Amino acid sequence: MRKNVRSDKKINMVKFQRSLFRIIRQMKKEFLLLLTDKFNMLLAIVVPPLVIFLFGFMMNSIPEGIHPVDCVVISYDSNVYIDEGTFNESLRDDFTLPYVNAANKSEYLNLIHFYNATEEIYAMESARMMLLASDIKVIISLPVGFSEFITLGLPGLIDCIPDASDIKTIQDNLNAVFDSVKTFVNDNNLTPQFQLTGYEEFTIPEGYSFRFNYNITLTLSFIVFGVSMVLTILVVVQEKPVARLLLTPAKRSEILISKYLTYTLILIIQVILLIISTLVCRLYLAGSILDLFIALFTIGFTGLSMGIFISTQSKTKTEANQLFFAVFIVILLLSGIFIPIDAMPIYLQVIAYILPLSHGDPMIRGIVTKGKSVFGFDFFALLILSIILVLISFIIFKRRKYEV
Amino acid sequence: MVESSTEIMVDVNNLNVIFDKNHIIHDVSFKVKKGEIIGLFGISGAGKTTIIRVLTCQIEKKNWSGNVTVTNFSPDKKQNHPLILHNIGYVPQLELLNLYYELSPLANVEVFSSTYGLDTKEAKKIAQELFKILDIPSDTWNKRVKHMSGGEKKRLSMAIGLIHKPSVLFLDEPTTGVDASKRYSILSYLKKLNQKLDTTMFIITHDLEAALICDKTAILREGRMLEFDSPQNLINSLPSNGLVARFEINDLNEAKITRISEFSPVKKVLRVGNEVVEILMESFEENLPKLIQYMIERGVTVNSMSRDSASFRRFFQIRIQEEEEREKLKKNIGEA
Ligand SMILES: Nc1ncnc2c1ncn2[C@@H]1O[C@H](COP(=O)(O)OP(=O)(O)OP(=O)(O)O)[C@@H](O)[C@H]1O
Ligand SMILES: [Mg+2]
Numbered sequence: 001m002r003k004n005v006r007s008d009k010k011i012n013m014v015k016f017q018r019s020l021f022r023i024i025r026q027m028k029k030e031f032l033l034l035l036t037d038k039f040n041m042l043l044a045i046v047v048p049p050l051v052i053f054l055f056g057f058m059m060n061s062i063p064e065g066i067h068p069v070d071c072v073v074i075s076y077d078s079n080v081y082i083d084e085g086t087f088n089e090s091l092r093d094d095f096t097l098p099y100v101n102a103a104n105k106s107e108y109l110n111l112i113h114f115y116n117a118t119e120e121i122y123a124m125e126s127a128r129m130m131l132l133a134s135d136i137k138v139i140i141s142l143p144v145g146f147s148e149f150i151t152l153g154l155p156g157l158i159d160c161i162p163d164a165s166d167i168k169t170i171q172d173n174l175n176a177v178f179d180s181v182k183t184f185v186n187d188n189n190l191t192p193q194f195q196l197t198g199y200e201e202f203t204i205p206e207g208y209s210f211r212f213n214y215n216i217t218l219t220l221s222f223i224v225f226g227v228s229m230v231l232t233i234l235v236v237v238q239e240k241p242v243a244r245l246l247l248t249p250a251k252r253s254e255i256l257i258s259k260y261l262t263y264t265l266i267l268i269i270q271v272i273l274l275i276i277s278t279l280v281c282r283l284y285l286a287g288s289i290l291d292l293f294i295a296l297f298t299i300g301f302t303g304l305s306m307g308i309f310i311s312t313q314s315k316t317k318t319e320a321n322q323l324f325f326a327v328f329i330v331i332l333l334l335s336g337i338f339i340p341i342d343a344m345p346i347y348l349q350v351i352a353y354i355l356p357l358s359h360g361d362p363m364i365r366g367i368v369t370k371g372k373s374v375f376g377f378d379f380f381a382l383l384i385l386s387i388i389l390v391l392i393s394f395i396i397f398k399r400r401k402y403e404v
Numbered sequence: 405m406v407e408s409s410t411e412i413m414v415d416v417n418n419l420n421v422i423f424d425k426n427h428i429i430h431d432v433s434f435k436v437k438k439g440e441i442i443g444l445f446g447i448s449g450a451g452k453t454t455i456i457r458v459l460t461c462q463i464e465k466k467n468w469s470g471n472v473t474v475t476n477f478s479p480d481k482k483q484n485h486p487l488i489l490h491n492i493g494y495v496p497q498l499e500l501l502n503l504y505y506e507l508s509p510l511a512n513v514e515v516f517s518s519t520y521g522l523d524t525k526e527a528k529k530i531a532q533e534l535f536k537i538l539d540i541p542s543d544t545w546n547k548r549v550k551h552m553s554g555g556e557k558k559r560l561s562m563a564i565g566l567i568h569k570p571s572v573l574f575l576d577e578p579t580t581g582v583d584a585s586k587r588y589s590i591l592s593y594l595k596k597l598n599q600k601l602d603t604t605m606f607i608i609t610h611d612l613e614a615a616l617i618c619d620k621t622a623i624l625r626e627g628r629m630l631e632f633d634s635p636q637n638l639i640n641s642l643p644s645n646g647l648v649a650r651f652e653i654n655d656l657n658e659a660k661i662t663r664i665s666e667f668s669p670v671k672k673v674l675r676v677g678n679e680v681v682e683i684l685m686e687s688f689e690e691n692l693p694k695l696i697q698y699m700i701e702r703g704v705t706v707n708s709m710s711r712d713s714a715s716f717r718r719f720f721q722i723r724i725q726e727e728e729e730r731e732k733l734k735k736n737i738g739e740a
Pocket of ligand 2: 452453454
């Protein structure tokens with residue numbers, strides 16, 4: 001019995017050694033196979049540190065310090081003032097200009113325009129348009145009696161209308177306005193307290209989840225872009241029998257067009273389902289459903305054409321997968337999620353604006369929270385990008401080598 | 405009737421193919437009539453696939469020259485390509501790369517037949533007829549192709565090549581990778597289809613047995629066409645119409661072979677086994693007894709003897725060998 005156990009042990013040991021030997025040999029084979037595909041190796045080993053470098057570089061090259069908030073000032077000041085002693089009537093707006101100067105001076109604010117509402121009756125409408133177009137972040141409004149209150153030593157009143165569609169920045173914007181008020185008070189040796197009143201523009205009505213609405217815009221553009229891309233990434237590389245199809249009267253362009261059309265149909269279904277499900281989850285949609293549909297479709301179509309483009313130009317499935325991964329990471333890093341795009345150095349901004357996801361979120365956010373029309377800069381940027389990708393994919397596919 | 409049987413389906417005159425200074429095909433010419441089965445034979449690298457690629461519009465005009473027509477259209481004009489591709493079928497060598505494995509046979513049929521403008525119903529009807537001729541079991545018709553056996557896949561691939569009733573069907577290595585018994589059945593299926601549909605067939609193959617079903621055989625070597633004729637005519641062109649004497653000889657060696665070759669009527673001595681030679685000679689009947697006598701006199705002990713007619717395999721061997729010897733000679737003269 002004992003002897004048997006011992007010899008069993010020995011046999012097991014030998015078995016183990018043999019198995020180990022085979023594994024090592026198999027590993028060698030794996031390495032050899034890996035090395036045959038240089039491109040793959042490149043992606044596996046070179047790309048990850050490259051991504052980190054890119055990320056680090058981006059983070060480090062963002063100028064530290066203040067990023068001024070774009071704003072406009074509207075003055076409703078300059079009301080009729082009756083001197084108590086002399087009963088003389090006069091117009092009083094002694095403090096409007098000093099405030100504007102203070103706002104101009106503040107390094108936290110970037111004063112885009114000053115409206116005198118007594119002269120320009122559509123001042124507020126114009127300013128709202130700018131807020132809608134994201135040209136400014138906050139409207140600073142000096143109410144009727146602004147100067148009068150200050151003269152009388154009453155607390156000064158300033159109305160603030162920040163863009164609330166981006167909750168992360170509301171506080172920053174208000175702080176920037178406070179800074180201008182501080183400068184104003186110091187420069188003019190004023191004592192009164194100041195009170196910022198006002199309301200947030202583009203907020204979500206009662207009964208809707210603020211958090212859901214705020215986060216869904218980003219999620220939507222990611223899902224629709226990512227899924228379309230993943231779906232199409234292998235669509236050309238993995239279809240070997242195309243070689244045989246090309247020995248029939250089928251044309252290359254027909255083969256690729258049918259791929260685009262099929263996946264476009266799938267995209268349409270996907271977008272419809274996405275919209276329905278977000279509405280079911282109580283999305284507050286300020287704009288129209290059609291605008292949202294067109295926006296999501298455009299983002300998805302960019303993903304689709306990017307996927308097919310990568311697929312046409314990859315020789316193997318692994319290459320396509322790797323390329324997808326690399327491209328997706330860069331798109332992600334430069335999408336404006338981690339770092340606001342206008343805070344990036346200019347050359348990264350150029351790349352960011354060429355990449356699709358930098359347009360997706362602002363476009364959807366504009367429609368969902370501000371009720372903007374889809375047809376803006378972001379839409380046309382995506383349109384042009386996808387047209388270019390489609391054209392290139394056709395050119396590459398025409399030249400792709402197929403052998404039966 | 406007579407007219408159609410002489411209709412030329414493929415006409416190749418002085419075909420030359422050059423890939424960046426590599427001259428691959430040299431002055432190849434041949435004609436193929438309607439309904440013929442042509443076997444294209446040659447050792448690896450001879451240029452078989454290249455010729456077929458010219459005929460099937462896969463090689464750019466800048467790489468080849470010569471007058472070529474396929475079903476009366478020349479592949480040198482791009483606008484002719486759809487016309488030619490409409491008239492021909494192609495059965496590629498590897499099913500893995502040329503069938504949709506995740507789809508069913510009938511779905512595959514639909515994919516390929518639609519490119520010829522066939523409607524689904526019609527295509528399926530033709531497909532089912534072909535499947536029956538090719539013995540593709542009907543329970544596989546709607547299952548995925550990947551579950552079919554190797555031979556079934558091959559036959560499915562043939563059916564798809566024939567779905568639009570092409571005038572010419574090109575088959576690349578239809579019997580390679582198929583076991584011996586199935587090889588014959590594939591060949592007989594091809595013959596059957598050829599007879600039923602009157603399809604002209606072009607078979608590229610290493611498999612010399614395929615000559616059995618060929619009306620004409622082409623032998624290619626290093627891009628040159630050595631022969632183009634019916635297998636029987638080729639065999640008949642051998643001394644004494646290809647009659648061979650097969651001897652089993654004790655302790656066969658090179659010296660003995662040389663000695664036999666020295667007998668003047670002997671044209672060729674082929675060693676076909678460890679102790680077996682096959683001998684071709686002039687005036688076979690007359691010289692056979694003399695040869696035996698000669699061998700006995702020279703101390704070559706014959707264990708057994710049989711007579712046979714040369715197979716195409718033998719002809720092929722002889723012809724290739726001849727060509728190699730001729731080339732060696734040429735080289736030697738050149739060096740001298
Ligand atoms: N596109 C090409 N560029 C350069 N050389 C080529 C090209 N295509 C084929 N050749 C060469 O032409 C020669 C003939 O090739 P081909 O494929 O026609 O041979 P084959 O007779 O079909 O051989 P096999 O039986 O092995 O398939 C080979 O030496 C090959 O290397
Ligand atoms: Mg070949």
